[in-house]
Amino acid sequence: MSRVEPRADVVIVGGGVIGSAAAWRLATRGKSVTLLEQFEPGHRRGASHGSSRIYRQAYDGEFYTALAGRALPLWRHLQDTTGTEVLTLTGAVDHGLPAVVELRARSLAALGIRHEVLEPCSAERRWPGIRFDTAVVHHPEAGRLHADRAVAAFQEAAAQAGADVRHGIVVESLHSHGHGVDVVTPDAVVRGRHVVVAAGAWSHRLLTRASDPAPRLPAMRTTQEQPAHFVPVTGPDWPSFVHHPGALLTTAGIYGLGSEDGIKIGEHGTGPEVTPETRTFRADPAGVARLAAYAARWLPGVDPGSAVADTCLYTSTPDSNFVVDRIGAVVVAAGFSGHGFKFAPAIGELIAGLVEGTAVAPEPFRFGTREAVTAR
Ligand SMILES: Cc1cc2nc3c(=O)[nH]c(=O)nc-3n(C[C@H](O)[C@H](O)[C@H](O)COP(=O)(O)OP(=O)(O)OC[C@H]3O[C@@H](n4cnc5c(N)ncnc54)[C@H](O)[C@@H]3O)c2cc1C
Incomplete structure (x- = not known):
């Protein structure tokens, strides 16, 4: 019989740059946060490792230019908080x-x-x-951006703000119910009022193991x-x-x-x-x-x-727009289409707003507004 843990405000699945940034923004807003990452710190199996990523504000339209602009003071804030040069x-x-x-x-x-x-x-x-x-x-x-350093700095800043950051924990399935979501791992059920799925290339498969309501993700x-x-x-x-x-x-x-x-x-x-x-x-x-x-x-x-x-x-995604949206108690942040790193702290802020109900997903990021597939 699995151990059942006390309920956190938010359980985040995925400790790449997006999940780690979300952990920082949510923890600094006073939320109790548990971040679960299946691999070791600094692993190279996903999208966020290495020594560098481009930070730029020049995009073809104002939407992403403005989003990159919102990320800039947050990157500076992360540097000030941790004393690490990330940008x-x-x-x-x-x-x-x-x-x-x-x-x-x-x-x-x-x-x-x-x-x-x-x-x-x-x-x-x-x-x-x-x-x-x-x-x-x-x-x-x-x-x-110094990629490896940035992910580590987000996790350090999140932990400083009270988040519980754990590595080597594989999330097997998600079960929504009236009080939130049960996040099932091999030896425990980690309970959250909300769950954030920031699982990169593994997101779709994990969401096929989630109970209803299931998001309609674009085919990725x-x-x-x-x-x-x-x-x-x-x-x-x-x-x-x-x-x-x-x-x-x-x-x-x-x-x-x-x-x-x-x-x-x-x-x-x-x-x-x-x-x-x-x-x-x-x-x-x-x-x-x-x-x-x-x-x-x-x-x-x-x-x-x-x-x-x-x-x-x-x-x-087919149009390279990210998926950052909420259904019930589940927020999904995925499909970063090879250009998501630079925006990470601004996406973390958006995720925090979606969890709190103070933000709505911008139209380009919504489930179901593009050619969609159900998660299962
Ligand atoms: C070669 C390359 C160059 C790039 N260059 C740029 C650039 O210059 N500028 C830019 O802005 N962006 C760039 N990007 C894109 C950017 O790096 C990605 O958009 C970003 O890293 C995506 O982060 P993520 O957190 O969504 O995914 P990931 O980093 O893949 O993180 C997902 C995490 O979830 C974990 N996970 C998955 N399933 C589970 C589970 N069931 N239980 C527990 N943990 C789980 C995984 O282990 C992983 O660590 C580049 C990407 C690549 C590959």
Whole structure:
């Protein structure tokens, strides 16, 4: 017979960046929080590990630009709370297809975010490690998030605020009833008034083991992606960058940034479809060769023969909008589609509002407004 634990206000399933950020925001609002993560701290099987992620505010529309703006003071607050540097501002550059670059410049302008449009030749003088395509926009309040450090800092700040953060606990199923949700693990039932499912690529499967009411999630694809790090041969001044295809670049778009492991570049969402069980953790040599060829053509500031690849999971919705919504006592935060890290503390804040009933899910994040599948 399983041990039954006293009821917490909120049980969070998943200790990636999203669940950890939610634990911090909920605990600082005075909620009793239990966070359950199936693997060890710093594990590399999900989406949130590694030394770097891009933080940028330039998006194609104002919705995500505003959301990134809301995250910025919270990233700073996390740094102040823990004394850990999680965000280094290096600026960010979008370049390539003029129509996309102009759209991003327009979103920044509409929200009063400092930015400048540059000629490719003046951008190359400023950042000699990069060869710039047709149109360029730069905004300085952007840069590099230290991914592993950020997840650890969220968990540390959550624990400081009273959250119970546990690793090595697999949640098997969820049972909703009149007083909340029973979260079933191999040796205990952890009771919550609410549960937050922030289980990344495992979310859909866990929700198939949840009693009604069940959310209607959009069909999500999990892919194994493979960025690579290259040894820099120019100085340390690297902005984060996104190269939009369609002008001079005829292959997939590329993102990149400086990191403690070298200059990281990757294609966005081109990896093979997998499950957490079938993924190989091995980079496809053809994909690494494409990145090396890109580096040889576009990045004079790296040694193109020095690629070291890593793998990571994307869990993507058809339109790349996240799923953050509530049904009954269950909040789901999933489908971060390869661009969720930068928003994590703002998503944590939204999750806290959904739990308290003081926020409603923004329309792009709702269950059931896109092509949906039931959780079972
Ligand atoms: C290669 C790559 C590059 C990226 N670059 C950027 C970038 O530059 N900028 C950006 O903003 N975003 C970027 N992203 C996206 C960002 O990293 C993800 O959107 C984000 O990390 C998703 O976090 P998550 O918490 O939803 O998922 P995860 O990190 O996968 O966390 C889910 C957690 O839930 C746990 N879990 C699952 N099921 C259970 C269970 N039953 N019981 C207990 N625990 C469970 C898992 O073990 C896991 O730790 C990138 C992603 C990748 C893969």
